[in-house]
Amino acid sequence: MTHYQAQDAAHHIHPFTDTAHLNQKGARVITHAEGVYIYDSKGNRILDGMAGLWCVGVGYGREAIVQAVSAQMRELPYYNTFFQTSHPPVIELAARLTSLAPEQMNHVFFTGSGSDANDTILRMVRHFWAAQGQPERQVIISRKNAYHGSTVAGASLGGFSVVHEQGGLPIPGIVHINQPYWYGDGGDLDPNEFGLQRARELESKILELGADKVAAFIGEPIQGAGGVVIPPLTYWPEIERICRKYDILLITDEVITGFGRTGEWFGADYFGIKPDLMTIAKGLTAGYIPMGGVLVSDRVFDVIANHGEFYHGYTYSGHPVACAAALATLNILESENLPQRVKSDIGPYLQERWLKLAEHPLVGEARMLGLVGGIELTPNKTKRAPFKVEKGTVGLICREHSFNNGLVMRHVGDTMIISPPLVISHSEVDELIEKATLTLDQTYAQAKD
């Protein structure tokens, strides 16, 4: 371990990290980045197939964001948006964002991250129903393996049992149904039939609880941290139909799927649905400065705005510097037409090559939508069988090979996932595929079963 790594191990508690394991060899220290590449302290250049944590859509080293942030720091580094105050960047950003969002979304509440955007959701939907004389409508239905952040409400909305067990979660009023994970659970069913079946679990749950107790349903259009679970096309329209039938608010968590990742501005646009609320973060500022928010439809806003004060807010809601970073990021996304590029150029180019990885003996399925994809590792392609070793062991081996080959791929159990910057070039896609293939070969040689 270098001195730097030893200091890190001694004093820094890493999120989502097995500290004892980390301390055996020390963290990989990333020192700088440019374009789609990150560089570590040993001088390795690594293609960032995850765009950081799904956030650096416009790539690293964008001078326009740096300039916008530093100019804003000089002009007005901080002011809050509480108690009837506002400032130019937040006003400009609110107008700009709502012009990009689906037509029913004309309002936005700013937060500091995706987790507190989902916390805000919980407070907002309960207030929405209570304000209309239905305070018993408290329950939010979410899904297993969902990831909605790490605050108490975010982690409760999330559907990871290990997280729940460790933290005494979920808090009351949050229940989970199954996710539309066709590869894992679909058996011989046609994917679209399976999608309908899984969506109808929502209806069963509403009937079990009583519609008058249910406030909302929340889901990521594509489950990200749950393993890039891309739902069959039948799923979301059926979810929307059920929400409308029982007058349940429909919320999409667009923290990953927002800002061009699917080839549309938002995942809801891709799946053709009209949510009542959407949470955003990550790609909004490309991760350069932390920021999140809740996009709010006219229907929800009209109730909230006419029932007194909403007792909720953060010191950094609408932080001027974050707003400046977001405006500069949106300028890049729009001027470089990045959602369209994902839809008709670089997306199809990567998809074609990524899906071919399904031919590898270690791969049970390859899937990709826009620029987010997953591959399922399996010792037995035909039976989708799990490995004999503990779940995630082979995925971890694969991730290590990948890093050593100069490619960031993440593993969720034995599923490998990618979400590269939207600006990745054709030759960088070729490099990504070449490194992923080498990584699979090395993993296969080491862990056939």
Ligand code: PLP
């Ligand atoms: N929602 C989704 C879908 C996410 O993927 C994440 C983070 O990965 C979050 C919410 C939480 O966002 P943050 O880490 O900014 O709090």
